[in-house]
Amino acid sequence: xxxxxxxxxxxxxxxxxxxxxxxxxxxxxxxxxxxxxxxxxxxxxxxxxxxxxxxxxxxxxxxxxxxxxxxxxxxxxxxxxxxxxxxxxxxxxxxxxxxxxxxxxxxxxxxxxxxxxxxxxxxxxxxxxxxxxxxxxxxxxxxxxxxxxxxxxxxxxxxxxxxxxxxxxxxxx
Amino acid sequence: xxxxxxxxxxxxxxxxxxxxxxxxxxxxxxxxxxxxxxxxxxxxxxxxxxxxxxxxxxxxxxxxxxxxxxxxxxxxxxxxxxxxxxxxxxxxxxxxxxxxxxxxxxxxxxxxxxxxxxxxxxxxxxxxxxxxxxxxxxxxxxxxxxxxxxxxxxxxxxxxxxxxxxxxxxxxxxxxxxxxxxxxxxxxxxxxxxxxxxxxxxxxxxxxxxxxxxxxxxxxxxxxxxxxxxxxxxxxxxxxxxxxxxxxxxxxxxxxxxxxxxxxxxxxxxxxxxxxxxxxxxxxxxxxxxxxxxxxxxxxxxxxxxxxxxxxxxxxxxxxxxxxxxxxxxxxxxxxxxxxxxxxxxxxxxxxxxxxxxxxxxxxxxxxxxxxxxxxxxxxxxxxxxxxxxxxxxxxxxxxxxxxxxxxxxxxxxxxxxxxxxxxxxxxxxxxxxxxxxxxxxxxxxxxxxxxxxxxxxxxxxxxxxxxxxxxxxxxxxxxxxxxxxxxxxxxxxxxxxxx
Numbered sequence: 001x002x003x004x005x006x007x008x009x010x011x012x013x014x015x016x017x018x019x020x021x022x023x024x025x026x027x028x029x030x031x032x033x034x035x036x037x038x039x040x041x042x043x044x045x046x047x048x049x050x051x052x053x054x055x056x057x058x059x060x061x062x063x064x065x066x067x068x069x070x071x072x073x074x075x076x077x078x079x080x081x082x083x084x085x086x087x088x089x090x091x092x093x094x095x096x097x098x099x100x101x102x103x104x105x106x107x108x109x110x111x112x113x114x115x116x117x118x119x120x121x122x123x124x125x126x127x128x129x130x131x132x133x134x135x136x137x138x139x140x141x142x143x144x145x146x147x148x149x150x151x152x153x154x155x156x157x158x159x160x161x162x163x164x165x166x167x168x169x170x171x172x173x
Numbered sequence: 174x175x176x177x178x179x180x181x182x183x184x185x186x187x188x189x190x191x192x193x194x195x196x197x198x199x200x201x202x203x204x205x206x207x208x209x210x211x212x213x214x215x216x217x218x219x220x221x222x223x224x225x226x227x228x229x230x231x232x233x234x235x236x237x238x239x240x241x242x243x244x245x246x247x248x249x250x251x252x253x254x255x256x257x258x259x260x261x262x263x264x265x266x267x268x269x270x271x272x273x274x275x276x277x278x279x280x281x282x283x284x285x286x287x288x289x290x291x292x293x294x295x296x297x298x299x300x301x302x303x304x305x306x307x308x309x310x311x312x313x314x315x316x317x318x319x320x321x322x323x324x325x326x327x328x329x330x331x332x333x334x335x336x337x338x339x340x341x342x343x344x345x346x347x348x349x350x351x352x353x354x355x356x357x358x359x360x361x362x363x364x365x366x367x368x369x370x371x372x373x374x375x376x377x378x379x380x381x382x383x384x385x386x387x388x389x390x391x392x393x394x395x396x397x398x399x400x401x402x403x404x405x406x407x408x409x410x411x412x413x414x415x416x417x418x419x420x421x422x423x424x425x426x427x428x429x430x431x432x433x434x435x436x437x438x439x440x441x442x443x444x445x446x447x448x449x450x451x452x453x454x455x456x457x458x459x460x461x462x463x464x465x466x467x468x469x470x471x472x473x474x475x476x477x478x479x480x481x482x483x484x485x486x487x488x489x490x491x492x493x494x495x496x497x498x499x500x501x502x503x504x505x506x507x508x509x510x511x512x513x514x515x516x517x518x519x520x521x522x523x524x525x526x527x528x529x530x531x532x533x534x535x536x537x538x539x540x541x542x543x544x545x546x547x548x549x550x551x552x553x554x555x556x557x558x559x560x561x562x563x564x565x566x567x568x569x570x571x572x573x574x575x576x577x578x579x580x581x582x583x584x585x586x587x588x589x590x591x592x593x594x595x596x597x598x599x600x601x602x603x604x605x606x607x608x609x610x611x612x613x614x615x616x617x618x619x620x621x622x623x624x625x626x627x628x629x630x631x632x633x634x635x636x637x638x639x640x641x642x643x644x645x646x647x648x649x650x651x652x653x654x655x656x657x658x659x660x661x662x663x664x665x666x667x668x669x670x671x672x673x
Contacts, residue, residue, distance in 0.1 A: 149200050
């Protein structure tokens with residue numbers, strides 16, 4: 001859980017059309033963003049509800065870097081005002097729809113970045129972004145050998161040699 | 174990666190396909206455990222292992238846990254199949270061939286001859302109680318005279334459609350409960366029933382597949398047969414997804430009882446996520462003009478007559494479409510072919526002959542008949558004692574073959590392993606399943622052919638020698654396998670029930 005840092009109310013201006021939020025990244029960068037943009041994140045929405053219940057607004061401390069955070073904000077800004085079925089908590093779980101074109105370009109980043117974005121999106125509870133990232137990662141591991149897959153996933157082979165040579169019953173029937 | 178939470182890993186693995194899952198399982202313990210314990214992922218793997226594709230889902234179909242349970246049951250049953258214990262249902266003698274089997278009911282046309290031109294009334298035979306726990310009884314369907322009838326045991330629903338030959342656009346539809354023969358509740362609340370001009374093709378899950386036509390056009394729709402949500406979609410008598418842009422359709426024109434398939438069609442489609450799937454329409458005059466060429470001879474000199482294409486099935490992994498063909502010789506004997514056509518052949522053809530938007534492409538047989546297709550002549554099929562056969566359904570064995578039939582290990586996974594080891598004893602015989610099969614009541618479909626091997630197993634347990642010609646083999650969800658044998662005149666002689 002992030003620590004909630006109490007800030008002076010005057011640092012959060014904008015009683016107008018859309019209020020502002022102060023997000024603090026793990027590298028201690030302060031980023032001000034409109035509440036409206038971040039409403040796609042269930043995590044942020046819950047925080048905001050908390051603010052409204054207690055009439056106190058805080059900075060929200062997030063456990064990832066400003067680089068990743070900016071990327072997520074870029075995503076949320078792009079889809080500002082759009083309805084995405086995956087993000088609707090009341091909708092039935094949708095089937096897999098094709099990856100949106102913009103998402104494909106947006107996620108054309110290196111592997112580590114992709115893993116960081118999916119973790120951030122998971123933390124912020126942005127289902128649509130998690131889904132798009134998941135499929136980008138799935139595309140990476142498709143058609144790879146076990147060794148290549150370990151490399152991509154950053155996984156160590158922790159099977160004993162015996163286990164490795166007698167694959168599980170599911171593989172062999 | 175490993176510090177990703179399980180939920181994210183499951184998201185990633187959700188639609189990678191079974192082969193990636195199997196590789197993933199071998200990378201490390203954590204992924205292995207994750208995949209082994211996840212029901213949706215196990216279901217994906219199990220489906221592939223059993224050679225099945227998932228059926229339609231609807232509010233009333235089985236959930237994934239139940240589907241997985243049935244699949245495992247099915248898989249286990251085939252492994253444990255003991256052909257030495259069986260019993261015969263001899264009272265079926267003199268009935269005609271069963272039309273379908275649904276749950277514990279076997280549907281037969283009655284032997285009573287009604288007026289010429291009228292379809293025979295249906296008889297529903299309960300499979301006997303010692304096998305299924307259901308009292309043997311004749312179902313009161315004797316007054317049903319539908320020309321097209323389909324059963325959906327999961328909904329306790331029988332849909333019959335009668336289209337009088339004198340007024341082909343004036344069909345009547347009835348919905349009855351299989352168990353009682355009374356009108357089904359759906360008949361009262363207005364679900365599904367705008368069948369006035371339609372030919373009923375199939376039921377699956379909550380869906381009803383109809384083919385509508387008039388003098389100008391033919392179109393095919395998939396309807397949710399519960400009230401509300403009336404969605405229209407793809408499909409035809411046979412259809413496959415070639416790639417993410419094209420559907421291959423095998424459209425058949427019916428003249429009386431015989432079908433004439435002379436062409437395959439490739440139809441472009443666009444994925445639409447708004448739930449309002451497109452409807453494909455075919456102009457009949459155009460269709461007729463494009464199919465006047467003959468299927469011809471696939472291999473001159475080997476096939477001595479025009480090919481009568483039989484059943485198709487698609488193998489989603491191998492990307493092959495197999496066609497089972499019968500050739501009639503001059504002496505009225507028949508020969509069997511299996512033609513494997515790589516899906517790529519069709520895709521290449523369509524790329525070279527792009528269709529205008531909304532149009533289909535007719536792929537003439539010579540586009541694939543002599544190039545790119547693998548043809549297997551099947552003359553030795555069942556000619557020797559102890560040659561196997563079979564998978565799920567309808568095996569036509571040459572009539573002069575001795576009646577000893579050994580069903581050898583057909584389990585796809587084991588056979589695939591044997592092939593991978595290049596076991597010389599294994600012949601990849603292929604084919605079989607001709608029509609969609611249901612696994613129990615879950616609406617699962619078999620599309621992958623079961624693999625037939627020709628390994629004689631003198632000491633193996635999977636051996637069955639029976640008198641009679643196997644016509645149909647099917648599998649009940651209670652773990653009972655039925656093999657139906659028939660005499661030469663194609664009347665059912667016996668149905669054997671194998672307890673597993």
